[in-house]
Amino acid sequence: MINKYPLWKYLLILVVVAMGVVYALPNLYPDDPAVQLTPQRGSVQISERHISQVTRALDKAGIEYFGEEIENNNGIIRFKHDEDQLKAKTLIQEALGQDFVVALNLAPTTPQWLVDLGAGPMKLGLDLRGGVHFLMEVDMKEALAQRNEVYISEMKTLLRSERLRYRRITREEGVISIRFTNEEYLDQAKSLLRKEFSDFVQTERTEGEELFLDLTLSEQAARDIEDYAVKQNLTTLRNRVNELGVSEPLVQRQGRNRIVIELPGVQDTAAAKRILGATANLEFRLEASSDASVLDTEEYPFRDNENRRAVLERDIIITGNSVSNAQSAFDENGRPQVNIDLDTQGGKLMNRATRNNIRRRMAVLFVEHKVKTHIAEVEGEKVEKRVPYVEKHIISLATIQSALGNSFRITGLDSPSESSELALLLRAGSLAAPIYFVEERTIGPSLGKENIELGVTSVQIGMALVVIFMLAFYRVFGLIANVALTVNLILLAALMSMMSATLTLPGIAGIVLTLGMAVDANVLIFSRIKEEMQNGQSPQMAIHAGFERAFVTIFDANLTTLLVAVILFAVGTGPVKGFAVTLSLGILTSMFTAIMVTRAQVNLIYGGRQLKKLSI
């Protein structure tokens, strides 16, 4: 029978549309502004007691809240008004103290039965929600240089212990050169180093009388070190982001040496940037005794007074990397201090160093890796030059009264905010290699809201215009196309929600564009039907031929557009990717709706009837 679908086809379409409706539905429930409470450490359990502590503080301040709950050891408190959220966050942080990370959040309001079905709303991109996007680059050259320094000191120790005499070890651009005075030592060193440092490629070279052994890291080893540096930094940055208290942050590696960080809803971006990029660390060293050789000592200024200086031993007892936990607090005089717990290894080293040196003084060095950026002109082109440098200042120099163990405190900090920042950095760990911001995009919350409104308005207006036009031009068939178009929009929203794709402003533009283009397939089919009728076909035959003939064209045309959308996805970043995603999904859903959904409707209305003419 011509223009009739078997029952199963109708049912299939119905099921798909019904599923589309269900999975698109969560997007109609707007999120509540909320605050999320997460314990600082996994060992702390959040309880009703904490929640009532919070609600009491909120009641006192007269902030309206509701729906407080505990889920997966996270507390959520919702608010009626957006503007209460920020005020409440400060209040809650004060009420709970430092054991909890308090973060702004958007709590979904999806009804339980939808959640049970695995449905949830689309994620909003930063441009719709407000927040910060960072792209950071790990300085690979510096990472390699740092690693090579470690190798050099290991080589020195090895050569010394084997009594192989060398003149000097130098490092230049990734090449370690060892200078020997005699061939015998060089040969022995060669075989020794080949065994112990197998990652290096060896070459010999002579300059006049001098014999050199050049060691270069193999490509694989260098890549491993770089990889390790990026991974290490990724972990540190993740820890720091968690400490910042941001809900749904994104910290991800991009390409070989870059890291993307997205922090939705962050208001104080300056603090976020300072903490993410911070390289503060500590070094603990003994003050040099008066008879120490100059080669083994270094002189550093104090932080509160650049003119005051002290001479310290070159050997480092431990660094901040041995810190397992740190909390900021106040000493008996109300000055800021940081309480530090060391890991086992660090505790042992500290104990050994202090046990034998009671009555001597120990210094805490505050180490910061900084970068000077200046724009230089190289061959007429402006190039950013970065010069890394290290600043080390003594923050405290105190006499060792007794052997120190795993936990102690350090003082000499400027302000409570500095002590809490230092504590945070020590907890989160230091960066393995210097890192630079190469891209930053901050979207204020007001702009995000504005963008959503603009986006929704343009989708509504665009849709209305197309619907009216199609109805006026194609009458009944226009109505059919409009139903298909609506289904298309629903399916698109459902697909994006199911994939939890991120909706961005260009993404919305992609949806609008798909709406315009989605009717194209219907227009192709309808034009074909009209044409067939003009060629003298009966309406039923014309419908049949119209769909049949138009299909090849629709297929070709859509497939090529899809191709372009895929390329867009591959080369684009951020918002552009969002556009590519909606465009490709839109093409797929519009193929389904324009062909199947339209056909089903046409068959239902016209199939199997005697027709003289069509309302097309």
Place this chain on the structure above:
Amino acid sequence: MSRINRSIDFMAKRKIAGYISIALVLLSLVSLAVNQLKLGLDFTGGTLVEVSFQQAPVLNDLRSELENAGFEDVTVQNFGSDLDVLVRLAQGFSPTVGDDVLAAIRSNDAYEVELKRAEFVGAQVGEELRDQGGLGMLLALGLVMVYVAFRFQLKFSVASVAALAHDVIIMLGLFSILQLDFDLTVLAAVLAVIGYSLNDTIVVSDRIRENFRRLRTGTPEDIVNVSLNQTLGRTLITSLTTLLVLFALFFFGGELIHNFAIALLVGVFVGTYSSIYVAANVLLAMNIDREDLMVPEKEGEIEDDRP
């Protein structure tokens, strides 16, 4: 579509159309060479801060205030409305640039301001995005050429790529002449137009191929003409619906996607024209012939296809 005159002799004017196309492309290329594209922050690198005011500020005062505060190479312009101001700075990354700019503006008590967005793109990232964008465009054109050559025939492939290149060059040319900011979203629009215009071109090519196989008589020019007439209705309606939604984006989509909407509007307009005139024109110029499309085995299938 019976209301439209079904026999427009498109190809009679193909010479004129050809000259117009060539003139537009040349004009665009000249402008691209002389004026170049005004690349946006995404591609140049630099710093940008968008601030919204309670009352409209005086831009010149703002500029000098910022320069007094120690910022270099400051450009200040309105963005969308006279309450929104875009400040561009040529400087490296600074974690506090947004707050610094706000502080400098607030030092004048008359202004109440709010930070809308702050963006920093490193010079190297900008350069990479530029390379990636260009590469993406070439890749898109290349893949399309291969696909069309495979699905249709080499001459069609050359024709559709010529049409696409025509559209892209004219879009870029217009952005260069009007000195509109060319950023990542505009690049996305250009790629979307490649997709859209291709869609159009393929529909027309599809019909030309079909008619070459079906109609036994008529010169290639006649066949192209018939095909264009047959697809004209669809071409116009689709362009119209797409233009309708684009106007919605242009007027209601907000300042951030304004240039994106402009690029698409121009692109769809030019794309519609190019699928009628450029692609078909190039096909005829290459002496497309019935023999090019004869596929002996498949010929039978096509006949069977008819209901």
